[in-house]
Every structure is written in C-alpha cells, then in structure tokens.
Amino acid sequence: MFLYTACLAGAVPATAYAQGGDNDAGASEIVVTAQRREQRLQDVPLSVSVVSGEAMQRAGLTSLEDVGARLPAVRIAQAVLADLINVRGVGSGNNPGFEQSVATFVDGVYRARSRSTRAALFDIDRLEVLKGPQTTFFGANAIAGAFNISTRKPGRSFSYNGLTSYDFVTDEHIVEGGLTVPLSETLSLRAAARVMGGKGYVETPTGRGPNNDTLQGRLSIRWEPVSALTSDLRIEGSRSRTKNAFPFEIIGCPPPTPFPLLATSTCARALAANGGSVDDKLNFHSSSPYSFANYDFGEAAWTNALDLAGATLTSTTSYFEHKYTGRLQYAPLTFISPVQPGLDGFPAQSIEKYHQFSQELRFQSAGGGTLEYMFGGYYSRSKIDYASYFGFFFSPFGAIPAAAALGTNASTPLTGELANLQRDDTLSAFASATIRPIENLRINLGARYSSIRKRANRVSGTGTSVNADPATYQPFGTDLQAVFFRILGSEGGQYARPRRRDSDFMPSIGLQYDLTPSLMAYASYTKGFKAGGYAYTSRTNDFEPETVNAYEVGIKGTLLDRRLTFAADLFRMDYNNLQESTVVFINGSPVSLVQNAAQSRSQGAEFNATLRLSRALSLSTDLTYLDSAYKNYPAGACTLIGVATGCQSQNLSGKRRAFSPKYSGNVALNVTLPVGDNEVRLSPSVYFTTAYYQSATADPLLAQDGYAKVDLRLAFGPSDKSWEVALIGKNLTDKTTAGFRQGITGTNGTILAMPEPPRTVGIQFTLTH
Structure with a gap:
C-alpha cells in the first residue's frame, strides 16, 4: 500500500503532496526530530525511514511488529521471555534481563522494556525509524x-x-x-481512545488465538500562557487481555531427515499416543493448551519548552509503569504428561512489574547560522520485579533415586522458581554542535557520557505447584533443592557481583556537504555503548558492556523538479563484546543465557526512492543489502542437532546473526482515479525478504525461508479524505511464515513455531475533520 510504503521508503505520504503550480506532482517537505530538533528529512545525515500516523492507521497497521514486517532490515517478533527487536541484523534477544539495543521513545520518553512497545502506535503523528547507533541524541x-x-x-x-x-x-x-478541543486562546486538549479485539487466526484445543481485547486511551493538554512558553502534558494507559496468546505449532515430529537421532521425549510419547503420527506442519492448527498474556501500562509525560530569545530550554519529566502476566506451554502436546493426569507438559508463568521515572533538561540554540548547539543532562531511576515459574511435568523427575530418597515420587510436580528484583540508576550528559565554516559545508560533532548503576537480588529454587500456578508454589527443603539443581542444570544463590556500575564516553563526528541545493552528501562516525547487567535465568549469569564503532556515508536528494526523492547509504558497524541472548540445553532443560560475543560486524547498503509521475500515479521502493555476521565468537551455543549429539559449544565465527536477511525490501504503487466528485485509490505493494535465522545459533532448523507477500488497499472517497471506505488485503499470496522458532526440551530436532497471520481481508471506514 503506497500510503505507508512510500513513507516506509523515506518518502512523503500521498496526503502531503505540494499543491498547485508546475510542481503539482512534487512533494512537500517531511519534517523530523531525529536529532531532537525539527529538521527537513533531506537535511538529516543518517538513515531514517518515516511513517506517518495517518498512513499506518489507514493501512491497518496497529503495532511496531506490523510496520517492521514491511520495512527492510527491521525484524520484530513476539518471543517467549521478551519481544525481539532487530535493526540491520542487530538486536537483543529472548531474555528480559536487559534493555533492547533498538530503543523506543514516545515524545522523547524512553520505554525500556520490549513488551511496552506493543501499545506504542496509537494516535501518533509519525514514526521515525533511525538506523545505526543513536547514542548522542537518544542515550546509551x-x-x-x-x-x-x-x-x-x-x-x-x-x-x-x-x-x-x-x-x-x-x-x-x-x-x-x-x-481536539481548544478551550481558550492559550489552552487546548485532545482526547483519543481505541477499542480493539479479535479472535485470532490459529485453531487451538481451547479456541482460536491469539484472541485479544485491548482498551487504550490518552489525554493530551497543551498550554501556551505566553508566546515564549509551551507546556505539553500527556497521560495515557492501556489494558490488554489475550487468550490463547501463544498458539505454538510443532514442527519436526518425528525429526526431519536427514537427522542422526530418533524421536525422543515429548515427540516420542506423542507419536506413541497417536498411532505414530501427529500434526507437525505449520498450518494454523496448534495443539497448545490454554495460554494467556495480560498487559497493563500507564504513562505520564510533561514537557515544557521556554524560548529564551534565540535558544530554547526544554524540560521533560515522565513516569511509566507496566505489569505483564503471561502463561504459555513450551511442550504443547499436553496429554502426554507422565506426572499427573491433566497437567501440561512444560508450562511457564511469568510476572513482570516495571516502574520508571526520568528527567531530561536540554538547552539548544535556534537552527541555522554559523553555529548550532545543544547540551543537556538526563537522569532515570527504574525498578524491575520479574518472576517465573516453570513446571517440569514432561518427565517424572521425582522418581530419580536421589530425589526419591528425600521424599518425592513419580507423581511429584517438580516446579522451578526464578525471581529477580533489579534497580537501575542512569546519569547522562550530552552535547552536540553543527559548525558551518564555509558555505554548503557542515561539521557535526556530538558526545554523550553515561553512567549506569544496577543492583540485583536473585531468587532461584525448586518446589511443587498446581500446574505451575505461582499462588500454589511450595519450595522444597535445601537438600532436595540441591538435588534438582544438579538435575536441571540450575544454580541457587546471588550473582557474583550483585552491584555494578558501567560508564563510557561516546563521541560522534560527521561531515555534510550540499553538492547542489537539492543534493546532500554526508559521512559520519559514531561510538556506541550499552551497559552490562544481569540475565534472568536459572544460572547466576551476568554479562559485560558492549560497544560499537559505526561508520556511514550517504547521499540524499531530489531530482526532476522534486518528482523523484531518493536516499542511498553504505554502513558498517563493528561490535565488541556484543550482548547475545540465546537458549542452551543443560541436562535436557532449556536455559536462557546472555553471553558476550567477542566481535560482530553489520555492514551493507540501503536505497529508497519515490517517483511521483503525477498526482494520480506514484511509485516507491525501499531496499537493503545486509551482511551481519560474527567475526569472533568461538564459544557460541549449539544447534539443535549439536545438542542432541553432545555438543557443548560451537564456533560461530563467520556465521550470520539472527534476523539478518541478506536482501529485503518493499515496492509500492499508488494510483488515484477520479470518479465524479470522488476518487478511487488503488495501492498495491510487495514486501520481501531472503532467508534468515531466528536464533543466535545459525541453526537451519530455526530459520525462516525467504518469501514475498502482497498487500492491497482499494479505497473510495473525496479527494480531501474527509471520509473514506476501503477494502484492505494483507498477505494476499497467503504465504505461511513464522515470526519465532525455538527447540522443545529434550527432543531431537522438534521445534515450536509462532505462526504469522495468513491472508486477511477487511473493510475500513475513516472520518476526518
């Protein structure tokens, strides 16, 4: 659909065409805040994709996951312990113990937890996707x-x-x-709300899923008591309830060929119970039992901007909190539990509570002139309270002699507990300057110093429960816990360093040169840093900081009387001690660990363009070539075949990273035809990707094959779009794909896959005044 893919390609949405004159097919300027001040997109010396809120709304895109699926080199997936967010083949994996490497900001307010991004795209003006390290303007x-x-x-x-x-x-x-209601000449407010729900697209034993009901609301107030002061207050909240939230499908039972081992554990018992055959195809039919995901959040942000005659002092104060509760089943063939009748095989239930207060002060000069500058400081304090309960009911662990001698038996429902309370304090100072020593040349300088202090308190134990319900959990005694720790590959006790402080200085430098009034070239270097921390895992696992040296050269411009807008760049990012989240198997049990890969590199080329042939016909494209691989990672996690054959670690040096397709992109067309006093708007688009791994193990069993999907929007209404009725088709070629894959405990080559939506068709009506 051109309405959004044109924006995704860094172009202007169809509703923003310049009006009148010989430049009737040209585009108006896109204004962004990618460097914390309003600038033309064509003047920003970095790779930015811009999507207008109107475009996303009309295209039926309600989440970052929806948008990311249609952007090249951007991949977002809902995983078990955290959502996975990757840009240019770099991101943080499936562990809630660290902040995401791709940060999310709403009106300049940082949302640290990956789950909080799910409700971010509501009643927005625009989304800017900034690629590469953004440490000067957006933090470590x-x-x-x-x-x-x-x-x-x-x-x-x-x-x-x-x-x-x-x-x-x-x-x-x-x-x-x-x-939006103006209450006076100086005071206005805006109220917005969304009610959303759906039954889902995967059939499960307890109904379709993901079956979601969400209510979200926001109140925004703007007060301008004098011309020099603007005060914006935003208060919002959301309540989401999802039934059958994790409709995993089983793939590879029995294990795919060629495979050196027989079916084992969950898969073997399922085959025996079903006459040697189970549904192990990705086909929107799941044997997963009931699961749920409940999410609630609230946020308040207050921004005050004071004009001081040629400079602006801006203060942003915010508070954010959320609560996430989820239950899922790692081994969804539930009827085979040998422990007690009716128990799920391997259920898990998690509870996450998060609170964050932040304050930023920023002083910046007006734009233009020989010198532009900005400097400021940032402080935040946050608290994460995370707890998970895992039911190991797929095997009669209680019958093991060492445990049975201490009072357990084959019917004992062994349950693991993992909890962590973490407090973080962040202090940052930052500054930037743009110098124009001669006409057409700009020197861009930036720096940030950040100091992050973390304190963690860990609890790890084993006990019994009723189907992994936290309310019924009863811990074992010390001796019995020690036995099960050895069996499960777990560890009790605190982290070796329950307090830590990481800090670093992050400079950046760049050059811009206006080759012509409509053509700009740039080159930049940026250093990035992310603090170390504590993994949420059954091991006492902590990890060290990671750093990156990033380089980018590019060109942006307009040609053909502004009918053609384009941008192209080459980039390279060299990471040291990259924080890599992965799942390893210890004594047959999955353990999520965070490791530091010694060296990793992400490099490639990006190109986007929009050609406006007339007001009635436009074409856009956004393409990326990506080479993201480990350069030095000799002790990476094993593939599933490796685990089954006794692998302890594998050398991942030279292998591609997860969620990094070699080629990806989109192509879109927008056609507008007059029909009387109204218009018909036809917007087909294609988005595609080559194959990519979905785990930090370069495992072919945990990979998504390449695909191309087609969307189409057919709309009717007046040219001013005061009202519009539309048919929206997504994935019209009905490609079956999975956003996330993971191995099943104790099985040889059998995996879980989270299917993405099949072909969908809907109707939409919009009204604007």
Whole structure:
C-alpha cells in the first residue's frame, strides 16, 4: 500500500503532496526530530525511514511488529521471555534481563522494556525509524537504532477523526477516534481512545488465538500562557487481555531427515499416543493448551519548552509503569504428561512489574547560522520485579533415586522458581554542535557520557505447584533443592557481583556537504555503548558492556523538479563484546543465557526512492543489502542437532546473526482515479525478504525461508479524505511464515513455531475533520 510504503521508503505520504503550480506532482517537505530538533528529512545525515500516523492507521497497521514486517532490515517478533527487536541484523534477544539495543521513545520518553512497545502506535503523528547507533541524541541503549514516535498534539482549532474496521478472517474489530478541543486562546486538549479485539487466526484445543481485547486511551493538554512558553502534558494507559496468546505449532515430529537421532521425549510419547503420527506442519492448527498474556501500562509525560530569545530550554519529566502476566506451554502436546493426569507438559508463568521515572533538561540554540548547539543532562531511576515459574511435568523427575530418597515420587510436580528484583540508576550528559565554516559545508560533532548503576537480588529454587500456578508454589527443603539443581542444570544463590556500575564516553563526528541545493552528501562516525547487567535465568549469569564503532556515508536528494526523492547509504558497524541472548540445553532443560560475543560486524547498503509521475500515479521502493555476521565468537551455543549429539559449544565465527536477511525490501504503487466528485485509490505493494535465522545459533532448523507477500488497499472517497471506505488485503499470496522458532526440551530436532497471520481481508471506514 503506497500510503505507508512510500513513507516506509523515506518518502512523503500521498496526503502531503505540494499543491498547485508546475510542481503539482512534487512533494512537500517531511519534517523530523531525529536529532531532537525539527529538521527537513533531506537535511538529516543518517538513515531514517518515516511513517506517518495517518498512513499506518489507514493501512491497518496497529503495532511496531506490523510496520517492521514491511520495512527492510527491521525484524520484530513476539518471543517467549521478551519481544525481539532487530535493526540491520542487530538486536537483543529472548531474555528480559536487559534493555533492547533498538530503543523506543514516545515524545522523547524512553520505554525500556520490549513488551511496552506493543501499545506504542496509537494516535501518533509519525514514526521515525533511525538506523545505526543513536547514542548522542537518544542515550546509551540506542546502540543499534531507535524508534522515535511522536503522538498527535492538541491544535488551536476544533478537529476530530474516527476509524472503524473489521477483518473477515481474524474477526479483528477496531474502533478508535480522537477529538481536539481548544478551550481558550492559550489552552487546548485532545482526547483519543481505541477499542480493539479479535479472535485470532490459529485453531487451538481451547479456541482460536491469539484472541485479544485491548482498551487504550490518552489525554493530551497543551498550554501556551505566553508566546515564549509551551507546556505539553500527556497521560495515557492501556489494558490488554489475550487468550490463547501463544498458539505454538510443532514442527519436526518425528525429526526431519536427514537427522542422526530418533524421536525422543515429548515427540516420542506423542507419536506413541497417536498411532505414530501427529500434526507437525505449520498450518494454523496448534495443539497448545490454554495460554494467556495480560498487559497493563500507564504513562505520564510533561514537557515544557521556554524560548529564551534565540535558544530554547526544554524540560521533560515522565513516569511509566507496566505489569505483564503471561502463561504459555513450551511442550504443547499436553496429554502426554507422565506426572499427573491433566497437567501440561512444560508450562511457564511469568510476572513482570516495571516502574520508571526520568528527567531530561536540554538547552539548544535556534537552527541555522554559523553555529548550532545543544547540551543537556538526563537522569532515570527504574525498578524491575520479574518472576517465573516453570513446571517440569514432561518427565517424572521425582522418581530419580536421589530425589526419591528425600521424599518425592513419580507423581511429584517438580516446579522451578526464578525471581529477580533489579534497580537501575542512569546519569547522562550530552552535547552536540553543527559548525558551518564555509558555505554548503557542515561539521557535526556530538558526545554523550553515561553512567549506569544496577543492583540485583536473585531468587532461584525448586518446589511443587498446581500446574505451575505461582499462588500454589511450595519450595522444597535445601537438600532436595540441591538435588534438582544438579538435575536441571540450575544454580541457587546471588550473582557474583550483585552491584555494578558501567560508564563510557561516546563521541560522534560527521561531515555534510550540499553538492547542489537539492543534493546532500554526508559521512559520519559514531561510538556506541550499552551497559552490562544481569540475565534472568536459572544460572547466576551476568554479562559485560558492549560497544560499537559505526561508520556511514550517504547521499540524499531530489531530482526532476522534486518528482523523484531518493536516499542511498553504505554502513558498517563493528561490535565488541556484543550482548547475545540465546537458549542452551543443560541436562535436557532449556536455559536462557546472555553471553558476550567477542566481535560482530553489520555492514551493507540501503536505497529508497519515490517517483511521483503525477498526482494520480506514484511509485516507491525501499531496499537493503545486509551482511551481519560474527567475526569472533568461538564459544557460541549449539544447534539443535549439536545438542542432541553432545555438543557443548560451537564456533560461530563467520556465521550470520539472527534476523539478518541478506536482501529485503518493499515496492509500492499508488494510483488515484477520479470518479465524479470522488476518487478511487488503488495501492498495491510487495514486501520481501531472503532467508534468515531466528536464533543466535545459525541453526537451519530455526530459520525462516525467504518469501514475498502482497498487500492491497482499494479505497473510495473525496479527494480531501474527509471520509473514506476501503477494502484492505494483507498477505494476499497467503504465504505461511513464522515470526519465532525455538527447540522443545529434550527432543531431537522438534521445534515450536509462532505462526504469522495468513491472508486477511477487511473493510475500513475513516472520518476526518
């Protein structure tokens, strides 16, 4: 759909075409805040993809996961312990113990937890996807990129917008709207709300899933008591309840050929119980038992900007909290549990509570002139309270002689507990300057110093429970816990260093040169840093900081009387001590660990362009070539075949990283045809990717094959889009893919896969004034 893919390609949305004159097919300027001040996109010396909120809304994209699927070199997936966010083949993996390498900001407020990104795309003005380290302007954790999201602000005139849609395949329904009301010449407010729900697209024994119901609301107030002061207050919250939230499908039972071992554990018992055959194809039919994911969050942000005659002092104060509770089944063939009738084979239930307070002060000069500058400071304090309970009911561990001697038996429901309470304090000072020594040349300088202090308190134990319900958990005595720790490959006790402090200085330097008034070239170097921390795992696992040296050269411009807009760049990012999250198997049990890969490299080329042939016809594309691989990682985690054959570690040096397809991109067309006083708008698009691994093990069993998917939007309404009715088709070629794959405990080559949506078709009505 051109409405969004044109934006995804760094181009202007169809609604923003310049009006009148010989330049009737040209584009108006796109304004972004990628460097914490308003600038033309074509003047920003870095790779940025911009998506307008209107474009996402009309295209039916409600999450970062939806948008990321259609962007090259951006991959977002919902995993077991955390959501996976990757840009240019770099991201943080499936462990809730660290912040994401791709940071998310809403109105300049950092959202540290990956789960919190799920509700970020609501009533927004635009999304800017910034690629590469963004440490000067967005902080130490933005070491691979940043999502810079701007919400819709109250204006000085009355306005409203509304949308309702229904998807005929998933039964997803959305009703949302916003209202801006000026209360006086100096005070205005905006209220927005969304109600969304759907039955899902995977059949499970307890109904379809993911079956979601979400309610979200926001109140924004803008006060301008004098011309020099603007005060913005935003308060919002969301409540989401998802049934059958993790409809995993089993693949490879019996193990695929050629494979050196027989079916074992969960797979072997399932085959025996079903006459030698189970459904092990990715086909939107899951044997997973009931699961759920409940998510609630609240956020308040207050930004005050004071104009001081040629400079601006900005203060942003925020508070964010969320609670996530989820239950899933790692081995979804539940009827085969040998411990007690009715127990799931390997259930897990997690609870995460998070609180964050932050304060930023920023002083910056006006734009233009020989010198532009900015400097400021940032402080945040956060608390993470995370606990998980794992039911090891797929095998009668209680019958093992060492445990039975201490009072257990084959019917004992062995349950593991893992909890961690972590407090973080972050202090940063930052500055930037743009110097124009001669006409057309700009020298860009930046730096940030960050100091991060973390304190952690860990609990790890074993006991019994009723189907891994935390409310029924009863810990074993010390001696019995020690026996099960050895069996499960777990560790009790605290981290070796329960307190740590990491700090670093992160400089950046760049050059820009205006080759012509409509053509700009740039080159830059940036150092990035992310603090070490504590992994949430059954081992006393901590990890060290990672750093990156990033280089980028590019060119941006407009040609053909602004009918052609394009950008191209080459980049290279060299990572040291890269924090890599992966799953290893110890005594047959999965253990999520965070390791430091010695060296990793991500390099490639990006190109995007939009050609506006006329007001009625436009074409856009966004393409990426990516080479993201480990340079030095001699002790990486094993593949599933390796685990089954006794592998302890593998040398991953030279192998591709997870979520890093070699080629990916999109191509889109926008056609507008007059019909009386109205228009028909046809917007087909194709987005594609080559194959990529979905685990930090370069495992071919945990890889997604390449694919191309087709979307189409057919809309009817007046040219001003005051109202519009549209048919929206997504994945019309009905490609079956999975966003996440993981091995099943104790099985040889049998995996779990989380399917992505099949072909869907829906109807939408929008109203704008």
